[in-house]
Amino acid sequence: MRNHQATIIDIAKTLNLSKSTVSRALTGHPNVKAKTRERVLEMADQLDYQRNQLAISLLTNRTQTIGIMVPEFLSPFFPRVIIGAQDVLAQAGYNVIICHSNESYATEIVNARLLLASRVDGILVSHTKDTRNFEHFKIFERKGIPVVFFNRIVDELDVSKVAVDDYEGAYRAVEHLINTGKRRIAHLSGPDSLLNSRDRLNGYRDALTDNQIPIDPALIISYDLTLDKANIYVNHLLNLPQPPDALFAINDPTAIEALKVIKNRGLRIPDDIAIVGFSDDPVSALIEPGLTTVAQPVDDIGRQAARLLLNQLAAEEDRPASELVVLPTRLIIRGSTSSAPLPGNPY
Amino acid sequence: MRNHQATIIDIAKTLNLSKSTVSRALTGHPNVKAKTRERVLEMADQLDYQRNQLAISLLTNRTQTIGIMVPEFLSPFFPRVIIGAQDVLAQAGYNVIICHSNESYATEIVNARLLLASRVDGILVSHTKDTRNFEHFKIFERKGIPVVFFNRIVDELDVSKVAVDDYEGAYRAVEHLINTGKRRIAHLSGPDSLLNSRDRLNGYRDALTDNQIPIDPALIISYDLTLDKANIYVNHLLNLPQPPDALFAINDPTAIEALKVIKNRGLRIPDDIAIVGFSDDPVSALIEPGLTTVAQPVDDIGRQAARLLLNQLAAEEDRPASELVVLPTRLIIRGSTSSAPLPGNPY
DNA sequence: CTGTTAGCGCTTTCAT
DNA sequence: ATGAAAGCGCTAACAG
Numbered sequence: 190m191r192n193h194q195a196t197i198i199d200i201a202k203t204l205n206l207s208k209s210t211v212s213r214a215l216t217g218h219p220n221v222k223a224k225t226r227e228r229v230l231e232m233a234d235q236l237d238y239q240r241n242q243l244a245i246s247l248l249t250n251r252t253q254t255i256g257i258m259v260p261e262f263l264s265p266f267f268p269r270v271i272i273g274a275q276d277v278l279a280q281a282g283y284n285v286i287i288c289h290s291n292e293s294y295a296t297e298i299v300n301a302r303l304l305l306a307s308r309v310d311g312i313l314v315s316h317t318k319d320t321r322n323f324e325h326f327k328i329f330e331r332k333g334i335p336v337v338f339f340n341r342i343v344d345e346l347d348v349s350k351v352a353v354d355d356y357e358g359a360y361r362a363v364e365h366l367i368n369t370g371k372r373r374i375a376h377l378s379g380p381d382s383l384l385n386s387r388d389r390l391n392g393y394r395d396a397l398t399d400n401q402i403p404i405d406p407a408l409i410i411s412y413d414l415t416l417d418k419a420n421i422y423v424n425h426l427l428n429l430p431q432p433p434d435a436l437f438a439i440n441d442p443t444a445i446e447a448l449k450v451i452k453n454r455g456l457r458i459p460d461d462i463a464i465v466g467f468s469d470d471p472v473s474a475l476i477e478p479g480l481t482t483v484a485q486p487v488d489d490i491g492r493q494a495a496r497l498l499l500n501q502l503a504a505e506e507d508r509p510a511s512e513l514v515v516l517p518t519r520l521i522i523r524g525s526t527s528s529a530p531l532p533g534n535p536y
Numbered sequence: 537m538r539n540h541q542a543t544i545i546d547i548a549k550t551l552n553l554s555k556s557t558v559s560r561a562l563t564g565h566p567n568v569k570a571k572t573r574e575r576v577l578e579m580a581d582q583l584d585y586q587r588n589q590l591a592i593s594l595l596t597n598r599t600q601t602i603g604i605m606v607p608e609f610l611s612p613f614f615p616r617v618i619i620g621a622q623d624v625l626a627q628a629g630y631n632v633i634i635c636h637s638n639e640s641y642a643t644e645i646v647n648a649r650l651l652l653a654s655r656v657d658g659i660l661v662s663h664t665k666d667t668r669n670f671e672h673f674k675i676f677e678r679k680g681i682p683v684v685f686f687n688r689i690v691d692e693l694d695v696s697k698v699a700v701d702d703y704e705g706a707y708r709a710v711e712h713l714i715n716t717g718k719r720r721i722a723h724l725s726g727p728d729s730l731l732n733s734r735d736r737l738n739g740y741r742d743a744l745t746d747n748q749i750p751i752d753p754a755l756i757i758s759y760d761l762t763l764d765k766a767n768i769y770v771n772h773l774l775n776l777p778q779p780p781d782a783l784f785a786i787n788d789p790t791a792i793e794a795l796k797v798i799k800n801r802g803l804r805i806p807d808d809i810a811i812v813g814f815s816d817d818p819v820s821a822l823i824e825p826g827l828t829t830v831a832q833p834v835d836d837i838g839r840q841a842a843r844l845l846l847n848q849l850a851a852e853e854d855r856p857a858s859e860l861v862v863l864p865t866r867l868i869i870r871g872s873t874s875s876a877p878l879p880g881n882p883y
Numbered sequence: 884c885t886g887t888t889a890g891c892g893c894t895t896t897c898a899t
Numbered sequence: 900a901t902g903a904a905a906g907c908g909c910t911a912a913c914a915g
Contacts, residue, residue, distance in 0.1 A: 191597070192679050197893070207901065216894080220900060241892050243590050243593050243599070243893090247588070247591055248893055248906080262619070263615060265610070272609070285634075286633055287632075307589050331539065332538075332539050332541055476822050477823070477824035543909085563910080569885090572884080587908090588908050592908085592909060594891045594893090595911090596891085885914100885915085891908105893906100893907090894905105896903105896904090897903085897904085899902075
């Protein structure tokens with residue numbers, strides 16, 4: 190059974206004060222006699238009083254709560270982003286509600302409604318791979334609730350965004366493969382609905398073209414990020430009449446799945462086929478061989494996104510112009526592309 | 537700038553109705569003319585109306601929100617538990633606020649206050665390794681807000697709890713090491729403040745004793761789960777005059793850290809030294825050699841904890857008796873203890 | 884079927 | 900320095 194939760198009225202009654210005075214004492218208003226404040230504080234403590242944030246939020250139209258929407262958080266990427274964001278937001282006095290949509294567009298819409306009903310003051314979003322309509326985010330904009338996209342960002346919304354330089358990261362990765370002598374470089378790409386997926390694909394293409402390597406459409410496979418599909422596609426690539434001598438994967442989980450398949454088939458990595466991933470998930474340093482990968486500043490993505498949101502929140506009057514932050518990536522070379530790791534390489 | 541958010545009063549005014557009628561139409565109350573309901577719904581849609589959950593919560597004294605407190609969520613364990621719990625809770629119409637205390641007792645207390653002020657209907661808790669005083673959880677109990685502990689549970693609170701059979705899991709793991717011929721089995725244990733740490737230690741001890749192997753205190757090291765310390769302790773163990781021939785680690789991250797140290801020193805696994813972890817983090821199957829580990833039903837821990845909480849929530853009158861659920865573990869044998877994996881082993 | 888009224892817990896004028 | 904009263908958005912009696 191739910192017990193009665195102490196309210197300022199309870200404190201007021203016991204102390205023979207008005208609730209106004211109690212409220213003032215509790216919030217640190219100057220116009221309260223020191224003695225009175227002391228008595229109020231003591232009684233509040235004694236009654237296990239906790240201010241009811243709901244009532245305050247209803248009054249002020251501010252919940253001090255930020256919603257974070259991510260497509261999943263089983264892989265280590267999004268939890269790390271969330272931790273970074275939460276750190277910055279907590280410092281500014283904001284709480285956080287986390288929603289994960291499990292890569293489902295329908296769930297994402299439900300979650301958006303939920304955050305709207307919870308009256309969050311702003312949201313941080315990385316959309317699902319199936320999201321092509323962004324109407325449910327525009328509602329926030331119309332209501333003046335700031336939205337910041339991160340990692341998976343969208344052109345068609347005029348909001349602040351944080352991304353990494355996916356094009357550049359992909360370009361450098363493929364360039365590295367070319368430098369190690371690879372020529373038939375396959376790309377296991379993500380769905381076309383994701384901008385970062387398209388950017389990485391473009392980086393891959395341009396790196397090949399700039400190095401006079403023709404693009405072979407048979408070596409480019411776009412898939413929906415479901416790992417068992419990755420398995421199928423890697424096998425498909427290896428069964429080609431002219432199989433690839435290198436694979437650039439859209440992300441680390443995909444690369445690791447590929448690595449497993451390739452090892453199972455008894456091929457040598459990187460001699461028969463080299464592999465590069467994207468993100469530098471912690472696993473990538475632990476597996477054998479270590480996975481060469483494009484590292485993203487994961488924490489920073491969250492921190493920056495939170496800061497952009499705070500910028501929007503700070504503006505009392507009309508919304509400040511939206512900002513775009515693009516963070517750099519860093520190629521980390523490990524055994525999956527280089528049998529003799531460079532000396533001095535910290536990995 | 538924050539725009540005005542449509543309220544039922546806005547709808548009522550535009551339609552020349554009373555707000556009660558609008559409220560009834562919106563909540564699906566039967567006593568509304570079909571035509572009226574239709575007009576209300578249409579106008580609500582047109583105005584981007586979203587019910588204000590704050591107002592309802594203030595009225596009903598129910599927020600339909602559950603707080604989940606975890607010590608960290610960088611390792612994959614807690615995110616997986618949270619996903620399981622969230623799944624069950626969402627089905628019952630509850631939202632979730634996630635707090636992580638970063639293994640800090642002080643942060644945990646702050647988070648508890650926060651959840652109290654947010655008026656959550658219940659909480660799921662796994663406490664920090666530094667939590668020895670549980671007063672901040674007793675406040676919930678006093679207010680009649682149900683609390684369920686999971687994974688890291690506590691004897692001194694009379695609440696529902698979900699754990700795995702840590703003792704049994706540890707016992708079987710050590711027994712397995714003995715069966716493979718190991719005799720000097722070290723244990724890298726967790727802090728004494730965690731019950732599951734103590735239980736695993738007891739399982740380790742009893743397995744040795746039952747097999748007539750004397751317990752050597754020099755081989756038991758209790759540490760604070762900070763991975764760089766694990767590194768130091770593993771080196772320390774290997775430097776002993778009589779180094780261990782096997783290591784049972786409190787969890788997989790510790791085991792993997794040990795594995796790295798041991799490989800770096802050029803020792804053979806499992807011949808020179810075998811390793812067993814605890815939890816079966818996904819990494820454990822990917823590293824080389826694969827890590828033998830005690831698997832926990834991670835999803836189920838979250839689901840069960842959520843169910844126990846719903847049981848408490850469902851009870852209108854006095855609180856139902858608290859329940860204890862102990863889930864089984866399963867030993868998964870991989871290369872770190874067995875150079876020739878058993879045929880038919882799915883891993 | 885619809886309108887009126889009270890009140891959830893709190894902050895904030897406006898009086899005193 | 901303190902009290903009285905209004906009101907945030909909503910639901911739920913209570914009237915009609």
